[in-house]
Amino acid sequence: MCLAIPGRIVEFLPAASHLAVVEVGKVRRKVNIDLLREDGLAIDDWVLIHVGFAMSKIGVAEAEEQMRLLAMLGEDKQAMEELEGYRFG
């Protein structure tokens, strides 16, 4: 129900503390970062953007953990195939 997309913070605007420039696939837009004041944002942080507002800081560790879990789905299968291979081999 809400289109939101990850973007990387490339600049904080000194004149307007509630704005940052965020890059999405080489497209830049000023977004409002008021909702993430408490997150201590820094350059190169990734945020989720919706209607010109940063809604959430993207957790790199959580993303890596997710990728690890996803990769494991395959490893489990590979491991099982190997096991089965031994069994039938």
Added chain:
Amino acid sequence: MKFVDEFRDPKLIRQAAQEIRRLANPDRHYRLMEVCGGHTHAIYRFALQDVLPPNIELVHGPGCPVCVLPMGRVDDGLSLARDHGVILAAFGDMMRVPGRTGSPLEHKARGADIRMVYSPLDALKLARENPDREVVFFAIGFETTAPSTALTLRAARQLGVRNFSVFCNHVTIIPAIRAILDSPDMRVEAFIGPGHVSTVIGCRAYEFICRDYGKPLVTSGFEPLDVLQSIVMILRQLEEGCARVENQYARVVPWEGNLPALRAMAEVFELRPFFEWRGLGFISQSALRIRDDYADWDAERRFSMPGVRVTDPKAAQCGEVLKGVLKPHQCKLFGRECTPEHPIGALMVSSEGACAAYYNYAMRKSDAVAV
């Protein structure tokens, strides 16, 4: 694109799909509801049903703000541009939604000053650039979008922008989920939870679904691997026979939500006693209105609008599709009277609407050969 491409990795998608096939009990039929229209869109855009086993049925839920907006509210918004001569600023999503006398785009073609904006802040900017005109922002959306309207209203007050107001149509998702759970037609075993709404409201708000109704909910991201991983997590819960709220989208969704966003909403909005949802009828405490403190920026208090309830064409079965009782193509009007070019129901308008998604991405595939 980081945080996008890795979650569209074809090899991992095939692996996740295989895991789903392994987990799904072939003797069982699974009905999983994706609450959010963004998921509906992703499921069709990425053709995820193609990689799922046939006994996993994805049922499309009510989380599409354009789809659930009753036609009378569209007419009210359009009356502002037509009868009061305001600049009506709306998201692109609204532009093709039919009112009784045509869509915003059609009104624009007849001369109404309707502008498309990407952000509510752009509407405020329009007001500052046109001090001699009234500018009304046609606000729609669930809790993801409502904080941005709240911050925009706050900015309007701080800056003293008097020619700006908001026609508030923000709705809240929890009462709609409850309405579906309480519906006698309810035949859903688990929920794929709305990821972006959860960035604001967090995950705790869903606990009643597990506790009171015994259904699992997994808050999910919108990339193909997010949706597939959520299905894996749901199937594991169903296999274990438990019902918990789990957060698949932890990279984006904090369990507690976004407190500054919730505070901004509470400052600017209050719950309406009841609000009409297209297809679902009146649901109590399911929508937001602007608090007295911000009355000067509330279009509903500043302008008179017709406020006429418009009943949908009898033959249109939007409600049944919204509740997941019917598939889009089972509606009598689907693809005949009702098409994306000539939509009758809003489900055919929004690209998140189940009917438009089905029409655009999946119809005609039935006679497709394997590719």
Added chain:
Amino acid sequence: MQPPIRFHDAQIEMAHGAGGKATRRLIEGLIAPVLGGPLLDSLGDAAFLELGGARLAVTADSFVVRPLRFPGGSIGDLAVNGTVNDLAVAGAKPVALLVTLILEAGLSTEALEIELRAVAAAARQAGVSVVGGDTKVVEHGEADGMYITTAGIGIADIRVQCAAASVRPGDRIMLSGPIGDHGITILLARGELDLEADLCSDTRSVYPMIERLVERVGGGIRWMRDPTRGGVASALNELAADTRLGIVLWEDRIPVRDEVRGACELLGLEPLHIANEGQFLAVLAPEHADAAIDAVRSVRGGEGAVIIGEVREQPARTVLAASAYGGSRVVDMLVGDPLPRIC
């Protein structure tokens, strides 16, 4: 007997000019039935006339764009290249242009001169002569600065026999380079969305690429089109409708620049629906596909040419995009203008 008028919309909307479904309905439902004759019936980009033994291609196109100038070009460039490209994809060598200007009172002479110079430069680049035209001025407020209509004349290349009717299952679909550059550049240049990117319109003549392609595999070209308004999706849907065949695109092979992708992801747009002004699509007999790609890639600006899909018997009249993981979705024509969305 005149075919029936099937266009019943009460008024003209912007969508009727957007190059998608509504445009096709207007042309097929009202314009062709009223004006139609045997030459109009094929609804190609250009018409062919036999005159004194020579086979001429004629076409016309109007250009309305806001802003008049944008990164990579201006309305003057578009007015030349758009018409030149319509001739080129019809299999004709562009020769001459007629240029009609509709100017809004109040337009600065400087702006006009800049556009005239753009027309002249683009014509020189494309190897066509401006041989005539007309100028009209309308009241201030009745046009966006200026509109340009160009009519083009070309000489049919006898080595090319393009027609939807010759397209066969198994044929390959070639695209000359990355999509969406023009449409996204214009969207950003309007400034309403506050987006910035280092992106340029792709406006250019595609004739040099097509010339080389024809030299190498002339008879192997079945159909060509420049995917302007409505994008690749609309052009290929027209092909699918005209041939009653299916088209399968391999989604991961469709070239899209990061800037275009970023804007599309951000705004919820489909790159396949975005306008191009310097690309072309060609349907090729499969045995000529490799040579065709080599030919186009050997021309400057054609390095990005790729095969993006193929023609199939089924699903009839439909364009599918197939993913690398085994799913496929229908890619429909654009409905109306591409609108940014937040849901």
